[in-house]
Amino acid sequence: MHTVRHHLENNSAECTCKMYERExxxxxxxxxxxxxxxxxxxxxxxxxxxWTKAAMNMPMFDLGGNLIxxxxxxxxxxxxxxxxxxxIFTCLSMAENNEDCLDDFMKLIDGFKQSLLSRGNLQxxxxxxxxxxxxxxxxxxxxxxxxxxxxxxxxxxQKRIKGKREQATEQHQKPLxxxxxCQQMATHDSRNCIDKVGY
Numbered sequence: 001m002h003t004v005r006h007h008l009e010n011n012s013a014e015c016t017c018k019m020y021e022r023e024x025x026x027x028x029x030x031x032x033x034x035x036x037x038x039x040x041x042x043x044x045x046x047x048x049x050x051w052t053k054a055a056m057n058m059p060m061f062d063l064g065g066n067l068i069x070x071x072x073x074x075x076x077x078x079x080x081x082x083x084x085x086x087x088i089f090t091c092l093s094m095a096e097n098n099e100d101c102l103d104d105f106m107k108l109i110d111g112f113k114q115s116l117l118s119r120g121n122l123q124x125x126x127x128x129x130x131x132x133x134x135x136x137x138x139x140x141x142x143x144x145x146x147x148x149x150x151x152x153x154x155x156x157x158q159k160r161i162k163g164k165r166e167q168a169t170e171q172h173q174k175p176l177x178x179x180x181x182c183q184q185m186a187t188h189d190s191r192n193c194i195d196k197v198g199y
Contacts, residue, residue, distance in 0.1 A: 004033045011043045024048045 019027035095101035
């Protein structure tokens with residue numbers, strides 16, 4: 001039994017199971033109270049930032065407290081990057097059937113790339129090596145040795161181990177036959193009769 005205290009002023013609730021305080025997820029007792037009160041959505045107080053898309057809109061720090069990446073303006077940057085991509089694809093779709101236009105387009109792209117490389121301090125955002133080194137506080141190895149995985153036996157190479165109950169059920173379902181050693185109708189025969197000498 002758990003007690004839920006519901007606050008009418010902000011529709012928040014407290015439960016004695018303390019699941020929300022421990023894990024940040026509303027328990028079924030609080031959800032039941034919210035449902036019974038006729039609320040159509042979960043109150044904003046129960047939606048933690050770490051469960052939302054906005055969780056990435058905060059700066060990221062390494063273990064030493066150094067700023068790795070400032071993500072506060074990541075949406076604005078993504079918007080700025082998205083527009084040139086759209087323009088590039090539009091130009092490519094317009095020039096795809098004309099080789100001269102494609103050659104001119106490639107010359108423009110190569111020229112812009114060379115001007116970026118001449119600046120010297122620019123690097124591709126896809127290169128995460130330096131960020132990983134900062135985060136782990138150790139250099140990324142140049143060569144990584146990966147061992148072969150352990151070989152597993154193919155399906156069906158071993159018989160399934162039967163439990164005692166299953167063995168007893170199968171034994172009970174066997175038809176009775178005459179044992180030549182004990183001269184009784186049983187589920188065993190003379191090869192595995194308990195009356196056989198030396199068994």
